[in-house]
Amino acid sequence: MLVLDWVAPIFYCVIVVLQLHGGDAKDLKAMCSTCRQITDNFNKGFERTAKKNFGGGNTAWEERKLSKYETSEIRLVEILEGLCDSSSFECNHMVEEHEEQFETWWFKRKTKNPDLFKWFCIETIKVCCPKGTFGLDCNACVGGSDRPCHGNGKCDGDGTRAGDGKCSCDRGYEGEFCLDCAAGYFNEERNDTFSLCKECHESCTTCSGPTNHDCDKCKSGWEKDEEGTCVDTDECSKDSSPCKDDQYCLNTNGSYSCLACDSRCSGCMGPGPDKCRTCAKGYKDEEGTCQDINECELPDPVCTEENRECENTKGSFNCRCASGFQEQDGVCVPSPEPEVSQEVPSSEGAYTQTAKLSEQHEDL
Incomplete structure (x- = not known):
C-alpha cells in the first residue's frame, strides 16, 4: 500500500505531462480561450455584484453577523453561477474542475494577485502563457516577447501553451524574422531588429523606392519609356482591338x-x-x-395583311390587329359584339328575365 501511495501521484503526473506534450494544438489553444472567457466573465460578474448586499432588511446586522457581502462566499457563488452558458461543456467542466482554486483566490490570493487571468490561467492551471510567449514552457516568440516577429507578424501559439513560435508575417513582409520585404515592397527603414516595408508603385514588380521611376522591373501591362520609367501600355491603341466586334x-x-x-x-x-x-x-x-x-412612316406600308396596322418599336415594328379586330388563327377577324343584358319584369312584378339586346332587335 505504501508503494501505491507514492506511485499513483507520479503516474498521474506523467499522464498529464504526456497529454500536454501530445495534445492537439487546437485543443491547447481552445483551453486557453476557454480560460480567458471564464476570467473575463468573472470580472463582469464581479462588477455586476459590486453594489449588492445580502438582500435582508438590516444591512448593518448582516455585515456584523454574516461578514460583508463584498467578500462573502455568497457573492462568489453568484459570480461562479454566471460564468458559463449551460450549453458550453468545456467552460462548465473547467469551472467545476477548478472550483477550489477560485475559492483559494477569492479568500486568500485576491489582494496580492488582483489579475485573475494571470493567477488562474497562466500560473495555476497553466493553460495560457503571457503575451509574447508560447508553448508548454512559455518561451519567448521570435523577435522577443515585447515585439513578437519584430512587430511585423503573428507568433504561432502566442499567449497559449500551444504552437511552435514560428512567425506568420503581415502583408508586405517575409522571412523567418519578418524583417525582409515581400515582392512589390521596398525597405524604407531597416536594421537588425526593425524593418519598415512600403508598397512599390502599382507599375513595379520590384522596386527600390515609391515611384514608377524606382522600378527594377515593370509589371505586365506596363513598359519602360526612354527615361526608364514604367508607363502604362495602351492596349486599345493597337491596330487590332483585343475586344469582340460588339x-x-x-x-x-x-x-x-x-x-x-x-x-x-x-x-x-x-x-x-x-x-x-x-x-x-x-x-x-x-x-x-x-x-x-419609324417603319410605320415609310412610304411603302410594312403591314400589308388585311385589317392590320403598324406599331413602331425600338429598332423594329409590330403588325397588330386594327381596332375592332382580334387575332384568330393568324388572321384578324372582327371582334364579337359585346352582350348587353336587360331585365324585364315577370308576371309577378320581379325582374327575373334576361334578354339579349340583339334578340330584341330581331323580334322587331
Missing part, C-alpha cells in the same frame, strides 16, 4: 476592359449611339448619331 476597348492602368456597345450600334469605338461604327438594323445615322427608324 464591344469597345477601354484602357486602364496596366490593363484594359471590353465593354458592350450601345444596342443601336453595329460595332463601336466607345459608349453611346454617337460612337457607332455603323448603325444596327432598324436604326439610321442622323448627324452622327444612330436613331430609330
Whole structure:
C-alpha cells in the first residue's frame, strides 16, 4: 500500500505531462480561450455584484453577523453561477474542475494577485502563457516577447501553451524574422531588429523606392519609356482591338476592359449611339448619331395583311390587329359584339328575365 501511495501521484503526473506534450494544438489553444472567457466573465460578474448586499432588511446586522457581502462566499457563488452558458461543456467542466482554486483566490490570493487571468490561467492551471510567449514552457516568440516577429507578424501559439513560435508575417513582409520585404515592397527603414516595408508603385514588380521611376522591373501591362520609367501600355491603341466586334476597348492602368456597345450600334469605338461604327438594323445615322427608324412612316406600308396596322418599336415594328379586330388563327377577324343584358319584369312584378339586346332587335 505504501508503494501505491507514492506511485499513483507520479503516474498521474506523467499522464498529464504526456497529454500536454501530445495534445492537439487546437485543443491547447481552445483551453486557453476557454480560460480567458471564464476570467473575463468573472470580472463582469464581479462588477455586476459590486453594489449588492445580502438582500435582508438590516444591512448593518448582516455585515456584523454574516461578514460583508463584498467578500462573502455568497457573492462568489453568484459570480461562479454566471460564468458559463449551460450549453458550453468545456467552460462548465473547467469551472467545476477548478472550483477550489477560485475559492483559494477569492479568500486568500485576491489582494496580492488582483489579475485573475494571470493567477488562474497562466500560473495555476497553466493553460495560457503571457503575451509574447508560447508553448508548454512559455518561451519567448521570435523577435522577443515585447515585439513578437519584430512587430511585423503573428507568433504561432502566442499567449497559449500551444504552437511552435514560428512567425506568420503581415502583408508586405517575409522571412523567418519578418524583417525582409515581400515582392512589390521596398525597405524604407531597416536594421537588425526593425524593418519598415512600403508598397512599390502599382507599375513595379520590384522596386527600390515609391515611384514608377524606382522600378527594377515593370509589371505586365506596363513598359519602360526612354527615361526608364514604367508607363502604362495602351492596349486599345493597337491596330487590332483585343475586344469582340460588339464591344469597345477601354484602357486602364496596366490593363484594359471590353465593354458592350450601345444596342443601336453595329460595332463601336466607345459608349453611346454617337460612337457607332455603323448603325444596327432598324436604326439610321442622323448627324452622327444612330436613331430609330419609324417603319410605320415609310412610304411603302410594312403591314400589308388585311385589317392590320403598324406599331413602331425600338429598332423594329409590330403588325397588330386594327381596332375592332382580334387575332384568330393568324388572321384578324372582327371582334364579337359585346352582350348587353336587360331585365324585364315577370308576371309577378320581379325582374327575373334576361334578354339579349340583339334578340330584341330581331323580334322587331
